[in-house]
Amino acid sequence: MDAEAVESKDALATVEAGLDALETSSDHEDSTLIRVVRAAYPPLLALALILAVWQLLYASKIWPDWKLPGPSQVYDSLKDAFSNGDVWPAVGHSIGHGAVGFAASVALGTPLGLLVGRFQPVRAGIGPILSGLQSLPSVAWVPPALMFFGPTPAMLYTVVLLGAVPSIAVGVVAGLDHVPPLYLRVGRNIGARGLASVRYVLLPAALPGYLAGLRQGWAFAWRSLLASEIIVQSADLGHSLGFLLKNAQDTNDMAGAFAAIVLILAVGVAVNQLLFVPIERRVLKTRGLA
Amino acid sequence: MTATIETGPGATAVRHQPAVRLAGVTKTFRDGGAPVLDGIDLDVAPGEFVCLLGASGCGKSTLLTIAAGLDAPTQGTVEVPDGRAALMFQESALFPWLTAGQNIDLALRLRGLSARRERRAEAERLLALVRLHGAYDKRPHQLSGGMRQRVALARALAQDSSVLLMDEPFAALDAITRDVLHEELVRLWEATGLAVVFVTHNVREAVRLGQRVVLLSSRPGRVAREWRVDIPQPRRVEDKDVAELSIEITEHLREEISRHGR
Numbered sequence: 001m002d003a004e005a006v007e008s009k010d011a012l013a014t015v016e017a018g019l020d021a022l023e024t025s026s027d028h029e030d031s032t033l034i035r036v037v038r039a040a041y042p043p044l045l046a047l048a049l050i051l052a053v054w055q056l057l058y059a060s061k062i063w064p065d066w067k068l069p070g071p072s073q074v075y076d077s078l079k080d081a082f083s084n085g086d087v088w089p090a091v092g093h094s095i096g097h098g099a100v101g102f103a104a105s106v107a108l109g110t111p112l113g114l115l116v117g118r119f120q121p122v123r124a125g126i127g128p129i130l131s132g133l134q135s136l137p138s139v140a141w142v143p144p145a146l147m148f149f150g151p152t153p154a155m156l157y158t159v160v161l162l163g164a165v166p167s168i169a170v171g172v173v174a175g176l177d178h179v180p181p182l183y184l185r186v187g188r189n190i191g192a193r194g195l196a197s198v199r200y201v202l203l204p205a206a207l208p209g210y211l212a213g214l215r216q217g218w219a220f221a222w223r224s225l226l227a228s229e230i231i232v233q234s235a236d237l238g239h240s241l242g243f244l245l246k247n248a249q250d251t252n253d254m255a256g257a258f259a260a261i262v263l264i265l266a267v268g269v270a271v272n273q274l275l276f277v278p279i280e281r282r283v284l285k286t287r288g289l290a
Numbered sequence: 291m292t293a294t295i296e297t298g299p300g301a302t303a304v305r306h307q308p309a310v311r312l313a314g315v316t317k318t319f320r321d322g323g324a325p326v327l328d329g330i331d332l333d334v335a336p337g338e339f340v341c342l343l344g345a346s347g348c349g350k351s352t353l354l355t356i357a358a359g360l361d362a363p364t365q366g367t368v369e370v371p372d373g374r375a376a377l378m379f380q381e382s383a384l385f386p387w388l389t390a391g392q393n394i395d396l397a398l399r400l401r402g403l404s405a406r407r408e409r410r411a412e413a414e415r416l417l418a419l420v421r422l423h424g425a426y427d428k429r430p431h432q433l434s435g436g437m438r439q440r441v442a443l444a445r446a447l448a449q450d451s452s453v454l455l456m457d458e459p460f461a462a463l464d465a466i467t468r469d470v471l472h473e474e475l476v477r478l479w480e481a482t483g484l485a486v487v488f489v490t491h492n493v494r495e496a497v498r499l500g501q502r503v504v505l506l507s508s509r510p511g512r513v514a515r516e517w518r519v520d521i522p523q524p525r526r527v528e529d530k531d532v533a534e535l536s537i538e539i540t541e542h543l544r545e546e547i548s549r550h551g552r
Binding site for chain 2: 012015017019023182183186188189190191200201204207283286287289
């Protein structure tokens with residue numbers, strides 16, 4: 001190779017390096033503190049607004065106290081519930097049942113979704129039933145489950161499964177359906193066929209949709225669980241968040257009912273923000289989608 | 291300098307066994323529908339750089355998909371004696387859940403390289419070959435369009451096939467980047483001795499790159515004409531010879547397109 005050729009090749013490398021440098025943006029990452037503050041202040045502001053409207057309604061005395069307690073009364077009720085030791089066992093009980101029910105739902109819903117998503121006859125047969133089940137309020141399953149199992153944890157889990165499994169399976173199907181066909185073709189071209197295609201291309205490509213399905217599945221599981229807990233009480237089921245709410249109704253304690261609802265909401269938000277949001281954020285970020 | 295040979299389909303004499311041989315390839319998508327491809331005969335010699343040129347509807351992408359073995363012809367045969375051909379698209383189609391290096395690593399693993407350390411070294415070598423030293427841990431979204439196509443090129447090279455099929459790989463890039471990548475591709479082609487089939491609708495790109503330019507007619511896609519390009523590399527799109535041949539080919543391309551306007 002003569003000197004001129006070498007020079008022209010080096011020139012190409014230099015131009016290329018220049019283009020690369022110009023077209024690549026550096027990934028700027030804010031500090032954790034700034035991100036937390038930035039993420040936290042809009043919901044906190046919204047919460048403050050809701051509390052303000054609530055306090056205003058309360059102060060205007062349109063309804064008597066026993067119909068609409070003020071924020072401070074609900075706060076006192078919460079404080080009492082914490083100090084007499086009712087709250088943590090109830091939260092633990094409900095989360096425990098919810099976690100077991102959700103885990104079982106994932107274990108059943110994931111393979112079910114894969115079957116429906118991958119095999120056309122299965123999809124034609126079960127797909128519409130899954131969508132139908134998803135739109136059925138899971139509280140509808142409480143009476144038959146109660147008659148079948150009696151007031152036992154098995155009855156709770158049945159209702160949770162019937163609520164969450166369809167939702168998770170539908171999430172898996174949606175995840176599979178949204179895999180760009182181009183990825184599968186590239187996969188086949190580089191030699192991923194059959195199981196290798198599923199393992200190296202299909203499943204990782206479907207992961208974001210699957211995570212969204214899991215999040216929705218948890219919401220369904222939690223809702224179904226609380227519905228069962230509110231309707232059915234027994235020594236077998238113990239003191240749960242649903243029990244606290246029902247108990248407040250039985251003693252005509254509106255502030256207590258609000259306090260229980262606040263706790264139920266808090267658990268829902270905490271699980272979402274501490275478990276699902278960080279995982280989804282990580283997955284989407286590595287793919288440049290968030 | 292520019293010897294322009296007009297040849298009919300199948301008239302190109304191939305002395306050795308071809309790298310790709312398409313014989314009478316016809317493709318119809320619906321039963322009884324009009325064929326997209328109609329009796330395509332094309333031989334690509336080992337190490338040859340062929341550009342397939344055509345307007346929309348000439349089925350050039352379909353032809354490439356068939357040559358890659360991702361789709362079967364309705365009639366006719368496809369032979370790639372060296373096994374499967376590597377394929378590149380307009381989009382890099384790098385897997386976004388993997389880093390640039392892992393994308394190459396996956397191709398190496400599926401090729402049958404089992405030793406992790408060996409794969410890592412080979413992936414680094416291929417990245418260096420496309421001049422992306424140190425990009426192993428970069429995510430595809432952190433790279434520019436041109437860099438992504440170079441990673442895709444490295445992934446295609448990782449398949450260790452002797453045939454590279456490219457479906458308008460630079461169409462989505464800006465002119466400057468495309469220009470640089472033309473130079474890069476020719477450099478790699480000369481270094482590796484791959485047979486390249488490059489599909490494009492850009493006449494100058496075809497003349498800039500190919501040793502042979504094959505013009506396809508549209509609806510149905512047939513081989514209309516072909517030209518041998520004897521302009522020595524390195525060429526530039528702006529070269530007088532390149533421009534002259536481009537004008538000539540463009541005339542024929544326009545004529546092909548005009549047939550559908552009458």
